[in-house]
Amino acid sequence: MNDFPWLSLIILLPLVGGLVTALLPATGSALPKQVALGTATLTFVLSLVVACSYEPGDGFQFVELHDWIPAFGTHYAVAVxxxxLTLVLLTTLLVPVVVLASWNDADVAGGTSRAPGFFGWMLALEGLALVVFMAQDVFLFYVAFEATLIPAYFLVGHYGHVDKAVRAKAAVKFLLYMLAGGLIMLASVVGLYAVSAQAGHPTYLIxxxxxxxxxxETGRWLFLGFFIAFAIKAPLFPVHTWLPDTTAAATPGTSVLLICVLDKIGTYGMLRFCLGLFPEASKWATPVVVVLxxxxxxxxxxxxxxxDDMLRLIGLTSLSHFGFIVLGVFVMNSQGMTGATFYMFNHGxxxxxxxxxxGYLIRRRGSTLISDHGGVEKVAPVLAGLFLVGGLGTLGLPGLSPFVSEFLVLVGGFAHHWVTGAFAVTGIVLAAIYVLWMYQKLMTGPTVPGVVGMKDVNAREIGAVAPLVVAMLIFGFYPxxxxxxxxxxxxGTMSVVGVSDDDPVVTPVDAESSQEGQQ
Structure with a gap:
């Protein structure tokens, strides 16, 4: 099973499918959408095959190693x-969901459909993101890390907000932030190669x-190059300001790919590269990172x-949730790291x-402003119910999978220091406020004139989000x-870093005092 290049197939399928989709004629037919959906669905099925064949505890599997640029010492090296694997499953699950949910987002009334380019870029983003999550060569990782910016830029800048200037400004801001982080990381990538060359074996293999x-000193400087790039990508305060502008300007489907897939590269990179390559520097930076x-x-x-803008609000909630993920990574215990990894999946x-x-609501009402809505649950109860499930998942309701990961991160935070856990808990209270406030303003109260007569979600729209709701329920009760x-x-990561969980402290009680206590 492991001898077959499953990972390369999973990578190539969306890349080739994206190219085919983009080249299809924009005649207004559904063919580009169907090709994109079929490609994304097949990619997900292949990822499930890999997941079912994966042997937990056996380290990296499905390894593929080939020379790429011998003069640079680079390899095409992938494994999971x-x-x-958790992030590969998340990525391959979300893309067909987004394609189905965004079925009509690129249609232009009375004009040529933009669906070929729109869905082609989505598949390209998927393929490049999968390379990032599988790469075992730092140079390969860096190339894919930067290449993801190309489809992301076009998805934001060419589709989304009706005002071309708004989406162009957001796309440029996003690109400048990402390129700045990437250039800083490039210095560390080159530095790692130089250090390996000095040791007598120049390599980029992780x-x-x-x-x-x-x-x-060297380790800490190289660590900073990687960490800054990942902090921008995640994003982490204070390098987060591109986030709300981007989510407000992009289509909802594009925002899902950016926030739920692309931004996970930042937190994944912290876990895989910062801790894996620079364990001493990671422990050195922990106090500052935990505070951030x-x-x-x-x-x-x-x-x-x-x-007031619901897309901006949802984007800003992710700043808070990425804080939880980064906290889980850097508290340096198994509960926190496990919770952070599972949080990446559940947040998605x-x-x-x-x-x-x-997005369903915005397309019906024609406005992203919360103040333009009200009483939606009276005319579109299924839409309101689905929105409530997503909101309850976001605030960590027990019974939904985000609760499990959030609880693990909080346990890890308290194990790190009770003050850390105490501050982190306030995020749960605040999450309940912004989610319930948003739901109340949008869905309850008197039905505003613009909402009267609104149609409820159709079968396609329900089918798009149903797998996500089912997954939250399944992993909420059985993670x-x-x-x-x-x-x-x-x-394995903890052993590389050289940390372990603290053993529970039990105070011995002698028999005499125990008998007195019972009396």
């Missing part, structure tokens, strides 16, 4: 462990770079409260439901299959 004996994560949790939630499910159902995949990979 539990952490990477496994060989992890074995290098870096001095403290706590600020992100609280600040993101506070500024989300009261936002819940936030995708919110964005997509918000064991995902945790069984994640836990061994987290243990």
């Amino acid at each position: 462990d539990g952490i990477g 496994g060989e770079l992890a074995a290098l004996d870096l001095d403290k 994560a706590l600020i992100s949790i609280i600040y993101g939630a506070l500024i989300a409260i009261g936002q 499910l819940a936030t995708a439901v919110l964005f997509l159902v918000a 064991k299959p995902m945790l069984d995949i994640i836990n061994p990979a987290v243990e």
Whole structure:
């Protein structure tokens, strides 16, 4: 099973499918959409085949290693462990969902359909993101990391907000932030290669770079190059300001791919590269990173409260949730790291439901402003119900999968220090405020004139988000299959970093005092 190049097939399928989709004639037919949906669905099925064949606890599997540019010492090296596989499954699940939910987003009334380019870029983004989550060569990772910006830029800048200037400005701002982070990381990528060359074996392979004996100063400088790029990508306070502008300007489906897939590269990179390649520097930076994560949790939630643009509000909630993920990574214990990895998956499910159902509502009402809505649940109860499920997942309601990951991160936070856990808990309270406030303003109260006569969601729209709702329910009550995949990979990361969970402290009680206590 492992001898077949499954990972290369999973990567190539959306890339080739995206090219084919983009080249199809824009005649207004549904063919580009059908090709995109079929390609994305087949990619998801192949990822399930890999997941079912994966052996938890056996480290990296489905390894493919080939020389790429021998003069540079680079390789085409891909493989997955539990952490990477979790994000591969999330990516391949979300893309067909987004394609189906965004079925009519690129249609132009009375004009040529823009569907070929729109869905072609989506598939290209999927393929490049999969390379990132599978790459075992730092240079390959960097190339894919930067290449994801191309489809993301066009998805934001060419589709979405009706005002061309608004979406163009958001796309440029997004691109400048990402390029700045990428250039900083490039310095560290080159630095790693130089250090490996000095050690006598120039390489970009992650496994060989992890074995290098870096001095403290070098390791910390190289760590900063990677961390800054990942903090921008995630995003983490204070380099987050591109986030609300981008989500407000993009289509809801594009926002799902950016926030639920592309931004996970940042937190995945922290776990895979910062901790895996620079364990000493990661422990050195932990106090500052934990503080930044706590600020992100609280600040993101506070500024989300009261936002009138629902897409901007949902985007800002992700700043708070990415704070939880970063916190889980850097508290340096198994509960936190497991929770952070599972949080990446669950955040993608819940936030995708919110964005997509918000998109359904916006297309019907013609406005992104919360103040233009009201009483939706009276005329579109199924739409309101789906939105509520996504909101309850976002605030971590027990019984939905985000609760499991959020709880694990909080346990890890308290294990790190009770003050860390106490500040993190406030994010849950604030999440309840902004989610319930948004639901109340949108869905309850008197039905405003613009909402009267609004149609409820149709079968296609329900079918698009149903898999995400089902996944939240299944993993909310039975998270064991995902945790069984994640836990061994987290243990491997902890062993590389050189940290372990603190043993519980039990105070011995002598027999005499025990008998007195019973009396």
